Ligand SMILES: Nc1ncnc2c1ncn2[C@@H]1O[C@H](COP(=O)(O)OP(=O)(O)O)[C@@H](O)[C@H]1O
């Protein structure tokens with residue numbers, strides 16, 4: 001059993017895999033103030049409620065786009081899950097050729113998404129991840145990571161409207177019945193949902209033109225389903241894409257020791 005952890009700016013998502021099968025997944029708030037002990041309590045309780053036995057964990061992998069939380073979670077893993085986690089970063093084999101000007105600049109979550117997309121769908125492929133920021137990642141037919149686009153995410157854009165315009169309320173992100181909103185809430189919902197759907201189609205069409213080939217388009221992240229159903233270009237929604245990529249990277253990098261005769265399972269390095 002391995003544990004995969006995706007630290008985003010809004011949420012930390014944890015997955016528990018047995019082989020290729022995702023047994024459990026949990027979403028908790030990214031709290032920049034929480035201590036390793038506080039995260040430890042949370043993870044311990046979640047695992048206990050799902051009857052996950054900590055002694056059965058063979059290894060852990062983390063990708064993070066929030067540097068201060070990385071250390072906190074690393075310590076939590078060592079203290080409460082009894083493993084030093086593998087970290088997605090320099091020195092880790094991804095199988096991707098990163099054609100970013102400075103490969104160290106690419107967000108780890110974008111690399112992880114790209115790895116999963118190439119493995120599952122093959123290149124050319126475009127990943128759209130609706131997180132705190134919406135990211136577009138392009139991978140060509142050779143499996144080269146070309147780069148992409150970064151857009152303010154749906155959550156933070158909606159919050160900005162509410163915080164910066166006195167008469168605009170905080171709204172529930174749901175699809176309005178009509179594009180022409182006849183009250184403030186419906187007008188805002190229309191603008192956000194159809195605006196983002198149009199933005200995705202606009203960027204994807206330009207990417208296809210620049211790549212000179214039509215790649216498959218896969219969407220992931222918290223709000224992927226809501227927006228993708230209104231787009232023309234998104235072919236598939238895969239909510240677990242990032243967790244899947246973490247599992248693949250873990251398997252490509254883990255140093256397994258020979259079969260442990262006592263337990264009959266290969267042991268990951270500690
Ligand atoms: N299952 C969900 N349903 C609806 N909204 C969600 C869900 N998960 C996340 N969100 C919202 O989507 C936004 C981005 O979340 P997430 O994908 O976790 O971002 P990040 O990876 O940047 O932490 C947040 O505003 C969050 O509130």
Ligand SMILES: CC(C)(COP(=O)(O)O)[C@@H](O)C(=O)NCCC(=O)O
Nearest residue numbers: 008009065105106107109131132133
């Ligand atoms: C673009 C991001 C903020 C997205 O993060 P998220 O929405 O998943 O929290 C993150 O991938 C990041 O910090 N990237 C570094 C810049 C880059 O990828 O070029």
Ligand SMILES: [K+]
Nearest residue numbers: 008109129131
């Ligand atoms: K994300």
